[in-house]
Amino acid sequence: MELAGILVPLITPFTADDQVDRDALACLAHEVITDGATGIVALGTTAEVAALDPDERATVIDIVASVARERHVPLIVGAGGSATAASVRALNELTPDISAALTLVPPFTRPTEQGVIEHFRVLAKASPVPLVIYNVPYRTALTLSAETVLRIAEIPGVIGTKHSVGAIDATTIAIMNHRPDGFAVLAGDDVLAGPLLALGAEGGILASAHVRTAAYADLVDAWAKGDLDRARALGHRLADLSAALFAEPNPAVIKAVLHDQGRIATPAVRLPHLPASQTALESASGRLAFAIP
Numbered sequence: 001m002e003l004a005g006i007l008v009p010l011i012t013p014f015t016a017d018d019q020v021d022r023d024a025l026a027c028l029a030h031e032v033i034t035d036g037a038t039g040i041v042a043l044g045t046t047a048e049v050a051a052l053d054p055d056e057r058a059t060v061i062d063i064v065a066s067v068a069r070e071r072h073v074p075l076i077v078g079a080g081g082s083a084t085a086a087s088v089r090a091l092n093e094l095t096p097d098i099s100a101a102l103t104l105v106p107p108f109t110r111p112t113e114q115g116v117i118e119h120f121r122v123l124a125k126a127s128p129v130p131l132v133i134y135n136v137p138y139r140t141a142l143t144l145s146a147e148t149v150l151r152i153a154e155i156p157g158v159i160g161t162k163h164s165v166g167a168i169d170a171t172t173i174a175i176m177n178h179r180p181d182g183f184a185v186l187a188g189d190d191v192l193a194g195p196l197l198a199l200g201a202e203g204g205i206l207a208s209a210h211v212r213t214a215a216y217a218d219l220v221d222a223w224a225k226g227d228l229d230r231a232r233a234l235g236h237r238l239a240d241l242s243a244a245l246f247a248e249p250n251p252a253v254i255k256a257v258l259h260d261q262g263r264i265a266t267p268a269v270r271l272p273h274l275p276a277s278q279t280a281l282e283s284a285s286g287r288l289a290f291a292i293p
Contacts, residue, residue, distance in 0.1 A: 005038030194235025
């Protein structure tokens with residue numbers, strides 16, 4: 001598959017009695033695709049995957065996979081964790097109609113960088129679908145060198161990375177300069193999406209795109225076409241919006257905005273997350289008018 005454009009890591013909406021809101025989830029998936037998303041992601045961090053039980057995770061995949069098939073867009077599903085053997089089992093539960101797995105750099109265990117490379121080598125060999133590596137050091141407590149990322153990029157079956165290192169740093173530049181053909185870099189830090197696209201990233205997996213999908217799609221298009229004035233102006237406005245949407249732990253503010261827009265029945269998140277404050281909601285809502293296509 002080709003990784004490009006805006007892929008939206010969908011929230012998991014809940015009903016008033018704390019069930020997965022199946023209808024709202026399907027509607028959200030359809031809406032973001034209609035508004036320009038090139039693909040969707042299920043069971044990512046934004047989905048509160050750690051707070052979902054196995055039956056709920058299966059429900060989410062069923063709903064989102066149905067929409068992806070109907071709309072002919074890629075579906076990426078989050079799978080894998082700290083242990084290699086358990087990650088292999090999780091990947092083997094994925095069906096071939098899923099386009100790729102979003103697979104986290106092993107969190108908490110903090111292996112060596114060589115251990116991380118071997119972890120992904122084993123996963124890629126065992127997985128029924130291609131892998132997109134989720135590199136997010138502030139969640140994993142493990143910072144990878146550019147050399148390690150580039151070695152992972154050479155593993156057959158690894159097709160890209162969600163790059164969420166929190167900065168446009170020397171490591172980022174080295175990865176962009178030396179990545180192999182066919183290895184896509186997708187922005188994962190919403191505020192930094194514009195600068196990474198300017199360096200040649202193919203797109204982004206961006207939670208902020210729930211609320212202004214068309215604008216984020218336009219941002220990718222502007223950089224791809226070299227329309228620098230449009231790209232910079234839009235990027236600045238969307239960076240402000242993303243900062244507001246991430247002012248409190250994700251996905252609380254995004255859910256509050258979606259509820260305020262009437263797109264989900266409740267803004268509920270599950271503990272240990274707390275609902276967004278009114279201040280955060282008002283701040284994000286105030287920026288929406290400026291983040292237009």
